[in-house]
Amino acid sequence: MKPIEIIDIDVSYGAKKILEAITFHADTGEILGIIGPNGSGKTTLLKAMSRVVARDSGEIRLDNRDLDTLGYRELARQVAVVPQDISIGFDYAVRDVVMMGRHPYIGRLASETLRDVEICDRAMHLANVAHLAGMSIHSISGGERQRVLIARALAQEPKILLLDEATSNLDVSHQVDILNIIKELAGKITVVSVFHDLNLAAYYCDRLLLLKDRRVYATGTPEEVLTYENIREIFQMEALVRPHPLTGKPYILPVYAHQSRVGTNRRVHVVCGGGTGSDILHLLYAASFTVTCGVLNVLDTDYGTAMRLGLSCIAEPPFHGITPGSLSDLRKCLDSADAIIVTAMPIGRGNLDNLQVLLDYPKKPILLYSGNSNSRMEDYTGGEADAVLTELESRGALRIEGGEELLAGLPQGYSDQR
Numbered sequence: 001m002k003p004i005e006i007i008d009i010d011v012s013y014g015a016k017k018i019l020e021a022i023t024f025h026a027d028t029g030e031i032l033g034i035i036g037p038n039g040s041g042k043t044t045l046l047k048a049m050s051r052v053v054a055r056d057s058g059e060i061r062l063d064n065r066d067l068d069t070l071g072y073r074e075l076a077r078q079v080a081v082v083p084q085d086i087s088i089g090f091d092y093a094v095r096d097v098v099m100m101g102r103h104p105y106i107g108r109l110a111s112e113t114l115r116d117v118e119i120c121d122r123a124m125h126l127a128n129v130a131h132l133a134g135m136s137i138h139s140i141s142g143g144e145r146q147r148v149l150i151a152r153a154l155a156q157e158p159k160i161l162l163l164d165e166a167t168s169n170l171d172v173s174h175q176v177d178i179l180n181i182i183k184e185l186a187g188k189i190t191v192v193s194v195f196h197d198l199n200l201a202a203y204y205c206d207r208l209l210l211l212k213d214r215r216v217y218a219t220g221t222p223e224e225v226l227t228y229e230n231i232r233e234i235f236q237m238e239a240l241v242r243p244h245p246l247t248g249k250p251y252i253l254p255v256y257a258h259q260s261r262v263g264t265n266r267r268v269h270v271v272c273g274g275g276t277g278s279d280i281l282h283l284l285y286a287a288s289f290t291v292t293c294g295v296l297n298v299l300d301t302d303y304g305t306a307m308r309l310g311l312s313c314i315a316e317p318p319f320h321g322i323t324p325g326s327l328s329d330l331r332k333c334l335d336s337a338d339a340i341i342v343t344a345m346p347i348g349r350g351n352l353d354n355l356q357v358l359l360d361y362p363k364k365p366i367l368l369y370s371g372n373s374n375s376r377m378e379d380y381t382g383g384e385a386d387a388v389l390t391e392l393e394s395r396g397a398l399r400i401e402g403g404e405e406l407l408a409g410l411p412q413g414y415s416d417q418r
């Protein structure tokens, strides 16, 4: 039995359709993250799940019971919501706000029991607001108020907790504290949460639901949903997606788009390999340079990156040296490039031609890119590659470290002529 099932629902505000044919479920004890661009309907979906907005059609089932058949108190024992909009009309004390979470359990004319007080205290302790208990809800900060609403939801002891970006107002340590609490609670309860921060979603969620244009665009594990392609398609943003070095979960690093179009009408050729060029291929692509690269081996990570970005790349089969045909293609790319970038790649006999050919282009700007780690080219040629680099530097090739410096060192295009 699924704790919550959404079956083919449509939701509209007036004549405007907001959600269409939405079907998914949450599994017992999991954290399901809802992600998607602004206005894609995430909040509306949570509101439909808690019956705050009505559906046009479709069904929502809680433990296989129709959501619409539950009375108010029963619904409130099953589902707690922490909304995005955290305004509270009356001037209640924090403790009273948290105690509101117990209302579905306290009889109409009855007063709170010792058990209600204990649960309320525990919820305040978990959300780290116990020290605020006597204060007015209006005299605490936005982040503190958000934690109070989380405490109220915990006091409700729900089976399903719906969070609408519930940690967005929190500083980074409280954000992690609250999400850790929620992760601990999950297992006992099921959590469905809207996230804007994709990295938090990747770490804390068991599965993700990605919304786009009123519909479900993708569902699955964070690894399945947070792909480079999905992020580019949905958020129209260049980003590097890498496994987090400590958690192994996908980690998204935006390639900041303010640089976009600086390279319009400019061509750059990148000599790279072994993954040393991947980051800057993304950066140059995001900055609207026309990028060519190679000669690369088709098994090379940089080749994979070039293919995903749709860049023009000269390539040889696996374990193949550079053939005369590729060398001639390389010369054509270098002839038409406004600048050449060489990364700190491993150079052996097989790809030495990639470097040596650059000596024939004394007038081209050449940037030797070592990345932020300031690594140097690994020379497996017994010194020949190093000799070429030394010669290039003596002719004016510049050593460049970070991405910003790289963009600054390249000939700029006509970014103001949009």
Ligand SMILES: Nc1ncnc2c1ncn2[C@@H]1O[C@H](COP(=O)(O)OP(=O)(O)OP(=O)(O)O)[C@@H](O)[C@H]1O
Binding pocket: 013, 018, 036, 037, 038, 039, 040, 041, 042, 043, 044, 045
């Ligand atoms: N009460 C309302 N009346 C009419 N339209 C609404 C109402 N609430 C939201 N909308 C519209 O519904 C669409 C989806 O809004 P919703 O808040 O669900 O999106 P969201 O994905 O949560 O957005 P965000 O990421 O900005 O929080 C938007 O176009 C919004 O303008």
